[in-house]
Amino acid sequence: MLAGLTNVTFEFGARVIVQDATWHIQPNERIGLIGFNGTGKSTLLKLLVGEYSPSAGTVERSRTTTIGYLHQDLLSFDTGDSILAVAMSAFERILQLEKEIEELGKELERTGDETTLHAYTDKLHEMDTLDGYTIHHRTEEVLQGLGFANADLGRPFREFSGGWRMRVLLAKMILQQPDLLLLDEPTNHLDLPSIEWLEKYLAHYQGSVVIVSHDKYFLNRMVTKIVEVYQRQLHIYNGNYAFYESEKQVRIELQQRAFENQQEYIRQQERFIERFKAKASKAAAAQSAMKRLDKLDRIEDVTIERPDIRINFQVDKTPGKILVELKDIGKHFGDIRIVEHASAEIDRGDKIALIGANGKGKSTLLRIIVGVETFTGDRRWGHNVEESFYAQHQLEALDVNNTILDEMKMAGSQKTELELRNLLGCFLFSGDDVEKKIRILSGGEKARVALAKTIVSKANFLMLDEPTNHLDMHSVELLIEALNRYEGSLILVSHDRYFISKVANKIWEIDQMKIKSFSGGYEEWVEWNERMNKRPEAGSKKSEVGSKRSEVNPPVSAPKPQAPPIKPQPLESKPTPINKEAKKELQKQQKVFQELEEKIASLGRQKEQVETALASPEIYADKNKFLEAETSLKKVLTELEQLNARYEQVFEKVMELEAKSTK
Secondary structure (H helix, E strand, O other), X not given: OOEEEEEEEEEEOOEXXXXXEEXXXXXXXXXXXXXXXXXXXXXXXXXXXXXXXXXXXXXXXXXXXXXXXXOHXXXXXXXXXXXXXXXXXXXXXXXXXXXXXXXXXHHHHHHOXXXXXXXXXXXXXXXXXXXXXXXXXXXXXXXXXXXXXXXXXXXXXXXXXXXXXXXXXXXXXXXXXXXXXXXXXXXXXXXXXXXXXXXXXHHOOXXXXXXXXXXXXXXXXXXXXXXXXXXXXXXXXXXXXHHHHHHHHHHHHHHHHHHHHHHHHHHHHHHHHHHHOOOHHHHHHHHHHHHHHHHOOOOOOXXXXXXXXXXXXXXXXXXXXXXXXXXXXXXXXXXXEEEEEEEEEEEOOOEEEEEOOOOOOHHHHHHXXXXXXXXEEXXXXXXXXXXXXXXXXXXXXXXXXXXXXXXXXXXXXXXXXXXXXXXXXXXXXXXHHHHOEHHHOOHHHHHHXXXXXXXXOOOOEEEEEOOOOOOOHHHHHHHHHHHHHOOOEEEEEOOOHHHHXXXXXXXXXXXXXXXXXXXXXXXHHHXXXXXXXHOXXXXXXXXXXXXXXXXXXXXXXXXXXXXXXXXXXXXXXXXXXXXHHHHHXXXXXXXXXXXXXXXXXXXXXXXXXXXXXXXXXXXXXXXXXXXXXXXXXXXXXXXXXXXHHHHHHXXXXXXXXXXXXXX
C-alpha cells in the first residue's frame, strides 16, 4: 500500500466531511475521485498529503512513498526563472550533480589529484545511472506536449497566465515521477491536444494516479477504479466512470428494494406484536418479535442528495434561416494571424462547437461573432436574431450590490421567484445561498451566476465560452439536457469532450487561418479525422475527398452551394477468399456462441432465483442471509455483463466469418 485512510472521520466545525472512511491506494492504481461540489474531494487529497489531520482514525503513508500533488493553490507560486528552468527543477539531484561535476572537473584540471579523479568518476557514474544527460530533452518534450512552443521555453514564468503556469507545474510534477500522483482538476487549464497528450502519458505512467475531474471522457479513458464521496461515506467501484454510472444505479435499486422489503417485514412484525402482546398464550412470541426488531440492522432509504431539476428555455421569436453570416473575415495580433479571408455562416438549428488547440483563436472568433472584437471583413446578423453571450470576462457586468436572486430577476425572464430558485439550484446555489451579495462571491460563483443569467434569457441564439467551467458533473448533465431541448441555435467553445459530444451537431475548427466546418457530432469528427490520417495520402489530398468536412470559405464571386457536403464513406476493402482455416474458425466460434447462450440462460435463471429470495420479507430478519443473497446477485449481474459483452464480440465474429464464406 502506498497511502490510505483507515476509519477516518474529518470535520470542519460542525460539518462532517467523511465519517469512518477507509480507502487504501495500491501500486499502479488509476483512481477517479468524484462527488458533488463541496462534498470534500480536495479535502481528502489534503488529508493524504498531511496538510490536514483527521478528527478520528489514521492516515497511512509508506515511508518510501513519494507524492506529487497538483492543485489550484499552486498558482500563488511566482518566479522570474524561465519555464524551462522551473520544470527542470524537478531534477534537483541531477542539477546538483551537474554543479559538483563542473567544480570537480576544474579542480582535476588544476591539480590532477587521484582522490579528485575518483570523486569525479563516481559523480559521472551517478549522473549516468540517473539518466541525467537527457533531462533537457525530456523537459522540452513534456512542455511541448502540454502546448508550449520552443520559443516560449526561455520566457520568464511570471509572464504567463494562470492556466499556462499550471501547465508548467504539471510538467514539473510529471518529470519528478512520484510513486503517487494526486491531480485536482488537471484538465481545467488544458486544450484538447494537451488533454490527449496527458492521457497518453498517464497511460504509461509507472506510479499510481488519483484524479479529481469533472471530465467524463478523461475519467473513462484514464481510471480503472472510482471512489465516490457521497453522504459522508466513500463508495468504491472497480471500473471506469461508465461502469460506475451503471453499477451505482444497480446499487440504488438493490438498496431501495431491500429497504421496501425490510419495511414490509417490520410492519408485519409490528402488527403481530400489537395483536398478541396482551394475549397470555402469545405474549412470549410477541416479546421475541420485539427483541428481533430491536436487534435488526435497519436499511436506510435511498435519498437523492440533489434533485433533478429541469432547466427550461423560453424562446420568444423565431429567427430567419441564416442567423449570422461572416464574409472575408480577417484578424491578427501583430504578426500572429488568427483568420484571413475566412467566411462562414450559422443557420437556424445549428449547435456548433468551436474546437482546437489554445492560441488558434477560438475565443477571438467567438468575440468577432458577438461584435466585441475588431476585425476586417463583413459580419451580418439575420432577421429576428436575439442573442445572448456568456464569457467569464463579462463577470464585471454583474451588479455587486445585488443579491444572486435579485440579479436573476433583472434578467427579464418573467419567471417566478420559485422558478428562479430552482434554476439557481442547478448552478449550485441552494437555500439561503441565493441571498448572498454578488460582491462576496468567488470568481467561480460569479461565473455560475453569469451563466444562469444567460440560460434564463429568451434569446434564440446563444454564444457560450467555456460554459462548463466551475460546474460539477450533475450540473453539466442538467445543462446538456437543457441545451438539447433548446429550440434556438448556439455556438460554444469548450474543452469538455463529453459536453461537446452531447450538445453539438456541427464542428468548427480554425485551420490554416480558415474556418473548417464538419456537419456532424464530435465523435463522428474524431472518427473521420482518424480515418483520414490512416490513408496513405492523408494531408495531401484530404480536401479532394468527398466528406462531411468542408472549408466554409467559398470565393466571393462563386455561388453559395445549396447541397450539404457528402458524408465520407469507409474505404472499400477487397474480399478475403474463404479457406479451410477460416471454415474451422467459423465452426469454433459457432460452438463458443452456443456455449455462451447456454451460460447466459443459466445465469438468467440464477438471477431470477436470487431476486425472488430478495423479494421475500423474511430474508431481512437474518442479516447474514440478506448479505449473502445481495452478494450473489451482484456476482451474477457482473458475470452476466461480462458474458453479454463476450456474446456480442463472438456474434460479430460469426457474422463476419459467415459473410466471408458466402462470397
